[in-house]
Amino acid sequence: MVLREAPMNDPNTFTERSLPVIDTSSFHITREEGLMLYEDMVLGRLFEDKCAEMYYRGKMFGFVHLYNGQEAVSTGVIRAMRPGEDYVCSTYRDHVHALSAGVPARQVMAELFGKETGCSKGRGGSMHMFSGTHRLLGGYAFVAEGIPVATGAAFQSKYRRETMGDESADQVTACFFGDGASNNGQFFECLNMAALWKLPILYVVENNKWAIGMAHDRATSQPEIYKKASVFGMVGVEVDGMDVLAVRKVAQEAVARARAGEGPTLIEALTYRFRGHSLADPDELRSAPEKDFWLSRDPIKKLAGQLIERNLASEEDLKGIDDKIQELVNESVKFAETSPEPDPSELYRYVFAE
Amino acid sequence: MAETLFFNALRAATDEEMARDPRVFVLGEDVGHYGGSYKVTKDLYKKYGDLRVLDTPIAENSFTGLAVGAAMTGLRPIIEGMNMGFLLLAFNQIANNAGMLRYTSGGNFTIPLVIRGPGGVGRQLGAEHSQRLEAYFQAVPGLKIVACSTPYNAKGLLKAAIRDENPVLFFEHVLLYNLKEDLPDHEYLCPLDKAEVVHSGKDVTILTYSRMRHHCLQALKTLKKEGYDPEIIDLISLKPIDMETIRESVRKTHRVIIVEECMKTAGVAAEVMALINEQLFDELDAPVMRLSSQDIPTPYNGKLEHLTIVQPPQIVEAVQKIVEMRI
Numbered sequence: 001m002v003l004r005e006a007p008m009n010d011p012n013t014f015t016e017r018s019l020p021v022i023d024t025s026s027f028h029i030t031r032e033e034g035l036m037l038y039e040d041m042v043l044g045r046l047f048e049d050k051c052a053e054m055y056y057r058g059k060m061f062g063f064v065h066l067y068n069g070q071e072a073v074s075t076g077v078i079r080a081m082r083p084g085e086d087y088v089c090s091t092y093r094d095h096v097h098a099l100s101a102g103v104p105a106r107q108v109m110a111e112l113f114g115k116e117t118g119c120s121k122g123r124g125g126s127m128h129m130f131s132g133t134h135r136l137l138g139g140y141a142f143v144a145e146g147i148p149v150a151t152g153a154a155f156q157s158k159y160r161r162e163t164m165g166d167e168s169a170d171q172v173t174a175c176f177f178g179d180g181a182s183n184n185g186q187f188f189e190c191l192n193m194a195a196l197w198k199l200p201i202l203y204v205v206e207n208n209k210w211a212i213g214m215a216h217d218r219a220t221s222q223p224e225i226y227k228k229a230s231v232f233g234m235v236g237v238e239v240d241g242m243d244v245l246a247v248r249k250v251a252q253e254a255v256a257r258a259r260a261g262e263g264p265t266l267i268e269a270l271t272y273r274f275r276g277h278s279l280a281d282p283d284e285l286r287s288a289p290e291k292d293f294w295l296s297r298d299p300i301k302k303l304a305g306q307l308i309e310r311n312l313a314s315e316e317d318l319k320g321i322d323d324k325i326q327e328l329v330n331e332s333v334k335f336a337e338t339s340p341e342p343d344p345s346e347l348y349r350y351v352f353a354e
Numbered sequence: 355m356a357e358t359l360f361f362n363a364l365r366a367a368t369d370e371e372m373a374r375d376p377r378v379f380v381l382g383e384d385v386g387h388y389g390g391s392y393k394v395t396k397d398l399y400k401k402y403g404d405l406r407v408l409d410t411p412i413a414e415n416s417f418t419g420l421a422v423g424a425a426m427t428g429l430r431p432i433i434e435g436m437n438m439g440f441l442l443l444a445f446n447q448i449a450n451n452a453g454m455l456r457y458t459s460g461g462n463f464t465i466p467l468v469i470r471g472p473g474g475v476g477r478q479l480g481a482e483h484s485q486r487l488e489a490y491f492q493a494v495p496g497l498k499i500v501a502c503s504t505p506y507n508a509k510g511l512l513k514a515a516i517r518d519e520n521p522v523l524f525f526e527h528v529l530l531y532n533l534k535e536d537l538p539d540h541e542y543l544c545p546l547d548k549a550e551v552v553h554s555g556k557d558v559t560i561l562t563y564s565r566m567r568h569h570c571l572q573a574l575k576t577l578k579k580e581g582y583d584p585e586i587i588d589l590i591s592l593k594p595i596d597m598e599t600i601r602e603s604v605r606k607t608h609r610v611i612i613v614e615e616c617m618k619t620a621g622v623a624a625e626v627m628a629l630i631n632e633q634l635f636d637e638l639d640a641p642v643m644r645l646s647s648q649d650i651p652t653p654y655n656g657k658l659e660h661l662t663i664v665q666p667p668q669i670v671e672a673v674q675k676i677v678e679m680r681i
Contacts, residue, residue, distance in 0.1 A: 120462065
C-alpha cells in the first residue's frame with residue numbers, strides 16, 4: 001500500500017491561497033482618518049521593533065510575540081470601534097491590540113519591563129495586557145481561551161439592554177485570535193452561542209498561515225476559515241489583512257450589524273507575521289520565497305502609497321509621523337526603565353478583590 | 355419559611371438575590387425550562403425570563419468562559435454545573451481565568467462569579483458522576499471554595515457567595531437535596547470563611563464537611579452512648595481553611611480526626627493536616643488522623659461503593675482509638 005505523503009515544508013516553494021481583492025479606491029476616507037490609521041500602524045510597528053531590541057538587550061523576559069506585518073488588522077478593526085466603550089479581547093500577541101485600543105505605549109512598555117506602572121501592574125507580562133479603562137479584556141495566553149471571555153462581554157451588552165433596560169448598552173466586542181485557534185472547540189462552541197443569541201461581537205481571525213510551526217493547511221480540513229461561519233448562519237467575510245482600508249471597511253460593516261442587533265460576524269483577515277512566532281522561535285520552517293511574497297505586501301507601505309496617491313498626505317507628512325512615533329516609543333522605554341518595580345509587600349495583592 | 359427542602363433553600367437564595375440585584379443571572383445546562391436537574395432553578399425563568407435564567411448548549415468550558423467575561427464587564431453570573439464533575443471540562447476557564455485573572459490583570463478586573471452544583475458520591479451513579487472536585491481545585495489561586503451541608507447554611511452561604519466580589523466554587527451534595535429544616539422567615543447570610551461548630555465537646559475535634567457532617571452526627575449517637583464527648587466542626591470553607599475555629603477547638607481537645615469524602619491523596623484533609631502540623635503541633639497529644647475515600651474511581655457496584663467512602667462505624671472506631679492513644 002502506498003501512503004500519500006503529507007506535504008513537506010520545501011524551503012524553496014510555498015503555496016498561496018488567492019487573496020480577496022477589494023478595490024478600496026472607492027472607499028472614502030478623510031485626511032484625518034488616513035493619518036490616524038497610518039499613525040496607529042506605525043506605532044504598532046515601531047513599538048514591536050523596540051521590543052525586539054529590548055528583549056535582545058535583556059530588558060524584558062519570557063515569551064514575547066511580536067505583531068510586525070499584521071498591523072492592518074489591529075488598526076483596521078479596533079479603530080473602527082468606539083475607543084473606551086467597545087471591548088477588545090486579545091491573545092498572547094497582544095501589545096499592538098492594546099495600543100490600538102488606546103492603552104498608552106508607556107504603560108505597555110512598562111508592563112513588558114515588569115514594572116508597577118505597567119497596564120497590568122507588572123503582574124501580567126507580555127501575554128497578559130489588561131486595561132479596564134480602555135476596555136481591553138486582556139491578552140489570553142492559551143490558544144482560544146479568550147474567545148469565550150469575549151463572548152461573555154458581548155452577552156453582557158445584550159443582557160444590559162434587554163433585561164436592565166439600559167438603552168445605552170450598544171457596545172460591541174472585537175475578539176482576536178489566530179488560525180490555530182480556529183481548530184479549537186471553544187471557537188465552534190462560541191460561534192454557536194453568539195449566532196444563537198445574536199450577540200454583538202466580531203470574531204476576527206488573523207490567519208497568518210502558521211501556528212508556530214504548524215502550517216494552517218496541515219492543521220485543518222477547510223483552510224478557508226470564514227466559510228465556517230455559514231454553518232452557524234453567521235456572516236463570514238474574507239479580507240486582505242494587509243490592506244487596512246479593506247479591513248476597516250469590513251469591520252465597519254460588522255460593527256454596524258452588531259450594534260443594530262443583527263448578531264456576530266466572523267472576519268478572516270489573511271495576513272502574515274514578519275517575524276518568528278516569538279522572539280525565541282528560530283523560524284526555520286517558513287520558506288524564503290513565502291516570506292518575500294508577504295514582505296512585499298507590507299501594510300504600512302501600502303497605506304502610505306494610498307494616502308500619497310489620493311493626495312491625502314505628503315512624504316513629509318508621513319515622515320513627520322514616523323519621527324513623532326519613534327520619539328514616543330523611545331520615551332516609553334525611558335518611562336519603563338525609570339519606573340519602580342512592584343513593592344514586595346504587595347506580593348499577595350490582587351489575588352482577591354479588596 | 356417553615357420547613358424547607360435543601361434544594362428549595364438554594365432556590366430561594368437564588369430567587370432573592372436575583373430580585374435584589376438585576377445583574378445576577380443563572381446559566382448552565384437545563385437551568386431554565388427544565389428547572390435544573392435537581393430543581394434548584396425551577397420556574398425561575400418564568401419570573402426572570404430566558405436571558406436571566408439562561409439555558410446553555412452543552413459546552414462547559416465555553417459557557418464558563420462566557421460567565422467570566424460577563425463578570426469582568428459587570429454582571430454577577432451563577433453557573434450551575436448540572437453535575438460538578440462536568441466542570442472538569444471547564445478546568446481551564448475556572449483556573450486560568452476565573453481564578454487567576456484578577457491577579458494577572460493587576461487588579462484591572464474583578465470576577466464576581468458563583469459556580470455551584472451537586473458533587474460527591476451519590477447512589478451508584480458511577481465514577482464520572484461521583485467526583486469531588488473540591489480537592490482538584492484546592493491549588494488554584496484566587497478561588498474561594500465552599501461546601502454547604504444543611505438547608506440553613508445552603509441558603510445563607512449561597513446568598514453570601516452571590517454577593518462576594520470573587521469567584522466562589524460552591525459545592526452541594528447530590529444526596530442532601532431532600533434534607534428538610536425550618537428556616538427563619540427573615541433574611542440572613544452565612545459567612546463564607548467561617549467553620550461551624552456543629553456539636554461542642556472536649557475529647558477530640560472532628561473536622562468534616564458536606565455530607566460527611568451527617569455521617570459524623572450519626573457516629574455521635576453511638577459515641578455519646580459509649581461516653582465519648584467529641585467536638586464536631588463543619589469546615590464550610592474549604593479554601594481558605596478557618597484556622598481560628600480549628601485552633602480554638604484543638605486547644606481544648608488536643609486531638610484531631612478529619613473526615614472527608616474526597617480521595618485521600620492530596621485531598622482536603624491532607625492540606626488541613628499540614629496546616630495543623632505547621633501551626634498547632636505543640637497542642638497535639640496524638641497524630642492527626644484522617645478518614646478519606648479510597649483512592650479509586652468510584653465503583654458502580656453498591657457494596658464496593660459503600661466500601662469506597664467513610665461510614666459512621668469507622669468514625670466511631672477512630673474516636674475510640676485516638677482518645678485512648680497516649681504519646
